[in-house]
Amino acid sequence: MMNKVKREIPEEVRGNNKLFAGVNTDCKVVQRAAPKVRPIKLGEEKLVASIEEVINKLNLCDNMTISFHHHFREGDYIINLVMDAIAKKGIKNLTIAPSSLTNVHAPLVHHIKTGVITNMTTSGLRGELGEAISNGVMKEPVRLRSHGGRARAIEAGDIKIDVAFLGVPSTDLYGNANGVKGKTICGSLGYAQMDAKYADQVVLLTDTILPYPNTPISIAQTDVDYIVKLDKIGDSEGIGIGATRFTTNPKELQIAELVKEVITKSVYFKNGFSFQTGTGGAALAVTRFLAEEMKNNSIKASFALGGITKPMLTLLEENLVDTILDVQDFDKEAAISLGQQERQIEISASYYADPHNKGAAVNQLDVVILSALEVDNQFNVNVMTGSDGVLRGAIGGHCDAANAKMTIISAPLVRGRIPTIVDRVNTVITPGESVDVIVTEIGIAINPKRRDLIASLSDQGIPIFTIDALQEKAYEITGTPKPIEYEDKVVALVEYRDGTLIDKVLQVKQ
Amino acid sequence: MEIINQSTSGTLESSDIQIILGPNKQGIDIDIRSSVQKQFGEHIDMLIRKILSDKMIEHAKVLVVDNGALDCTIRARMETAIYRSIEGNQRVEWGVIK
The missing domain is CATH 3.40.1080.10 (Glutaconate Coenzyme A-transferase)
Structure with missing residues (x-):
């Protein structure tokens, strides 16, 4: 059966998703998901010495879903740092749900090959990572979502985040964070705000700790479990790569x-x-x-x-x-x-x-x-x-x-x-x-x-x-x-913003 | 025409094509590396064969690195390479080449 833009989505990869039927959503009422909360005790501190130690505290284990944001774009250090630490622990079969991925995330290919990552949802795929996925490196198709579609999927519980690892340019020791103060600023944390609100556990990673209360409060202490201080969380210059060319063409x-x-x-x-x-x-x-x-x-x-x-x-x-x-x-x-x-x-x-x-x-x-x-x-x-x-x-x-x-x-x-x-x-x-x-x-x-x-x-x-x-x-x-000639294998499914399936991406023929 | 010596034409810039043309013992051998291989690889192969056969060239080795050149560019670069390859054998009047 074809969807409204005349694309065939094979039954076996469709899951519970409906087919795209037009831009106007026919959804009448939505039941929102809610996170599990471990209340912070009086006197409890949130600062943890290292990524390794926080992974232990989180009880991070096989088959969980972890998330990240991409506000640092090509200047992001967090995803690679965290995934390397997780891989060293021997944890497998993770679903990663970053708001997007860029060229700097090529090292993820290795974690896919070794079974650390087995499912993925993202807005973007580029460089070596995009190529590897197009060539069929993953068994399960990647779920591609727009920024609005990801927010919807998180709210609806389609993406259930066990742990969000959020790089923040500054935070105080109780987890009030923003992107406008600190050594490595990224500005808005708009995508990360979804993860902070809906993940069961939220870890902030920062290179700048400021006195309490750190304002403006983009991510609030009420949503934060742990804080890890790193030497450097990213490169602010990398935010603009590829985006802000001043054209003379x-x-x-x-x-x-x-x-x-x-x-x-x-x-x-x-x-x-x-x-x-x-x-x-x-x-x-x-x-x-x-x-x-x-x-x-x-x-x-x-x-x-x-x-x-x-x-x-x-x-x-x-x-x-x-x-x-x-x-x-x-x-x-x-x-x-x-x-x-x-x-x-x-x-x-x-x-x-x-x-x-x-x-x-x-x-x-x-x-x-x-x-x-x-x-x-x-x-x-x-x-x-x-x-x-x-x-x-x-x-x-x-x-x-x-x-x-x-x-x-x-x-x-x-x-x-x-x-x-x-x-x-x-x-x-x-x-x-x-x-x-x-x-x-x-x-x-x-x-x-x-x-x-x-x-x-x-x-x-x-x-x-x-x-x-x-x-x-x-x-x-x-x-x-x-x-272009393709194999039969579906390497990615494209969700329209309302969660219906609008297209698929097939493995390319070599 | 006969390809006598090896010649090069074109650049590796985007929308250009670099051609290395040389003599071959038997027949036409073409090796194409193109940024648009999947969409236009066969087409470029056929175009190069046609240009060679139009010049009555039966033996040649052609190495092509293409960065998305249009047909007009491919023709111009091929012709340049051909005339450079036959120089020494005969004097090419570059001013009168059409």
């Missing part, structure tokens, strides 16, 4: 210019509008271009959302944006600013994007600009697998934010010899149903169901094509790529 600038045109000529560009931009050269340039137009037209935005970057701070400082809702910081400047700017507010992953709470911030979004590895002529978007079928991306908040009033996907028509607009994306992450405009360097395509946008953006000097025409133009340049 004419193709990206042309795309950014067209995105700006689409936004400013739409009905959404008015006082009080809201927006989210992703990372990458074009998205950052859009923020800059948009700022100019806002000044010229005396338009001020009510809020900006999502992963926060330096160009966004400039808008806040120039009073072009009222409030930044900050679930994650994509560079050191944004992380520092969270500690200083009153109008930059830390929010949790649930507040940001969870489809099964009483209203997430993404529901309030007017305009979002997102990137893509591939878009197909049904407007489905892939941000997870490369053109060779190998896992090398991250869902992030892509499908969460894509339900904005106007969802813009910016992507070059071709990358080298690889067409970006294709007839069938390798993996559906965000369904075309929620995508409105595709912007390439030669022009835009508007989802036919958005007749209002077609009417309002026509005759405005923006080149408009059908999505099929864009695809033909891409193939004219590159030639028609041979479809």
Whole structure:
């Protein structure tokens, strides 16, 4: 049986999950899960000398689920340090449930091969780890979830965390932690807040201990079992790697210019509008271009959302944006600013994007600009697998934010010899149903169901094509790529944000 | 045409292709390493064979490192390599090559 985006999910890997049936969730009432709590005794201290000692205290054993956050992105030391210590203890068959994984987590491949890790859920897989999983190193398929989808899964008990190992830039000795003070700051701890609230046991790992009470309180003492002091928990510079390129690439600038045109000529560009931009050269340039137009037209935005970057701070400082809702910081400047700017507010992953709470911030979004590895002529978007079928991306908040009033996907028509607009994306992450405009360097395509946008953006000097025409133009340049060959084995399942299955990733053929 | 000496053309930059072309005892041997092997490996192989046969070259060894070059680039780099390989045997008038 096919799901709504015409993908087949084999019965034997489906488990209890329903198939994707559309962006509107049909879930009526949710029973939330709750953690077990071991009350802290009077006079009890939480500081433990080492990771090894805390593992003993936790009674960490086979088959447990442990979690991490990825606020340090490419600068994270915690996951590798903790997993190495766990492996040395001889513990096996763990499920790891980090909010995401990056290139620095390649050492996990070894722990998979030796049976320490046998199950995994994450938002991203890159580098050697992505390649190993695409080549079938794991027996069980990895569960890929968006940031909103992970928050939902934790709240619903789909992910039941036994122990959360959370790296925090600073904490006091009783567990009040934040990401804006300390030696190695990361800014928002929005993803980690889910783990702190729902894990049975919570361990904070830090390189900076501050006097009690350490404020602001992003993670509260009421949720923390143990604290471990390390020499260094990460590298703040690694937060921005790959995200904050200041582009001079004419193709990206042309795309950014067209995105700006689409936004400013739409009905959404008015006082009080809201927006989210992703990372990458074009998205950052859009923020800059948009700022100019806002000044010229005396338009001020009510809020900006999502992963926060330096160009966004400039808008806040120039009073072009009222409030930044900050679930994650994509560079050191944004992380520092969270500690200083009153109008930059830390929010949790649930507040940001969870489809099964009483209203997430993404529901309030007017305009979002997102990137893509591939878009197909049904407007489905892939941000997870490369053109060779190998896992090398991250869902992030892509499908969460894509339900904005106007969802813009910016992507070059071709990358080298690889067409970006294709007839069938390798993996559906965000369904075309929620995508409105595709912007390439030669022009835009508007989802036919958005007749209002077609009417309002026509005759405005923006080149408009059908999505099929864009695809033909891409193939004219590159030639028609041979479809990727796969084995039968499912290496990953893609959950849509509401927990339904939207696609699978198969093992690539060697 | 006959491939006399080994020649190189192109670079390892992205969207370029580097070709090392040399003589071969018997037939055409092509070794392709491409960043788009799965999608375009066969196509690149066929294109190179076609360029060689258009130049009536029957014996050649071709080593290709491709970083996603388009067909026009592959053609240009192949032709350059071919003319460099036949130099010494005959003088190439680079100014009149079409």
